[in-house]
Amino acid sequence: MAEHIVSFYHLNDITEAELRKHLPELPDLRITEIGDTEDPQDYLNELSTATIVLAPLEKERRIGTELLDAMPRCRLIQSVAVGFDGVDHVAAAERGIPVANLPGFNADAVADWTVGAMLYLLRHYAAGHRKVNDGGWGPEGLRGRDLSAMRVGILGFGNIGRAVARRIDGFGARVVVHDPAPSEPGREYLSLRETVATSDILTLHLPLNPTTRGLLDEELLATLPRGGYVVNAGRGGVIDEAALARALDSGQVAGAALDVFTEEPLPEVSPLRGRSDVLLNPHAAGVTREAYHKLREQLFATLTDVVNGQEPLNVVNRTAAAG
Structure with a gap:
């Protein structure tokens, strides 16, 4: 099954080329970015083949039940942050989709x-x-x-x-x-x-x-x-x-x-x-060069593990899934 990363997270200088560089074992990797001014509802077809989803940071673009139901092949929703407000993690667990975060980087x-x-x-x-x-x-x-x-x-x-x-x-x-x-x-x-x-x-x-x-x-x-x-x-x-x-x-x-x-x-x-x-302060306490470097390292390591068949780290909704 070809990997398809759908990103609600604005990649900034984490370019598609850099993602491919860190995932060299996936020459057929498909990457779709949903811009922060775009309506996720316009991307239901892309979500239908998504295997990894990078969650939005904005609560206004939160991944709820409708979007979760549109991604039946998803194996991981990854928050590119410590918080995971951008996804209904309980509903994701009910659908068997793990949600992970990146604790400690900042x-x-x-x-x-x-x-x-x-x-x-x-x-x-x-x-x-x-x-x-x-x-x-x-x-x-x-x-x-x-x-x-x-x-x-x-x-x-x-x-x-x-x-x-x-x-x-x-x-x-x-x-x-x-x-x-x-x-x-x-x-x-x-x-x-x-x-x-x-x-x-x-x-x-x-x-x-x-x-x-x-x-x-x-x-x-x-x-x-x-x-x-x-x-x-x-x-x-x-x-x-x-x-x-x-x-x-x-x-x-x-x-x-x-x-x-x-x-x-x-x-x-x-x-x-x-x-x-x-x-x-404009929600920027965790924004430093060093923190961003650690975030990138953690993100690339997590994606590498998942595409290689390993369990994702820092899953936040295992308890909900067990329930």
Whole structure:
């Protein structure tokens, strides 16, 4: 059976020639790219012969049941990212199609951004820049906090959460963790409410699912020590953004740094825009040269394994399939 890769993922500089170079055993490989402005419904014929599908990153182009039913020969749907929001992985499992992701490739990049965001908030980088840029001088209004004096709560302790913890350890801060599956001996694991209620800085590295959607809401934010900070480089939907804005207005939260949002791009009417106490980033915390190099390596290795008849790594829907 000839291999046919259908990509919803914009290949950028991962060219068709490069895919062929990394899959030399497939001289008859067929590659179809569905552009990010194209309607996947126009590609049902191509999907009918697809053996490997690269999932979209955009939730608006999500592979749901109709598209899954159009790809009866598919042996793998590969997310070209850590997240896999671009595919209904439960429905895929029901159809016997494994869905895999690429965990860890940008863990260092996101962890670096996260710690940098904490320092940005604690040391008033933006205010200091504005003062000098506007002709001012001196430390007035810029008294910050030492990261070493903070208690940092990490919600979600996967590859990225652990990478953040290692960096925070180097500053001498106390780290507490909430995760349903403790994975690192010696860490201080607490319940969700205990973690939030005792953290000067709360950093979120959670997946988005029915359990975590809207998790950090008004009630939970009210338990954060007054004047605490919130950092989110995980999934935007885990925070109730309107509640966060109100907490910032009241002083319950002193500042927030956000790389991800419930709706992306961030709507113009968002109450988080135009604030001096919020750092906004366009879902780019994991974007570095090194991370992209690791992504490519993992992607090519996975595709090679699958076309050679091996089981794909990092399948995220095995439990659903077993059910």
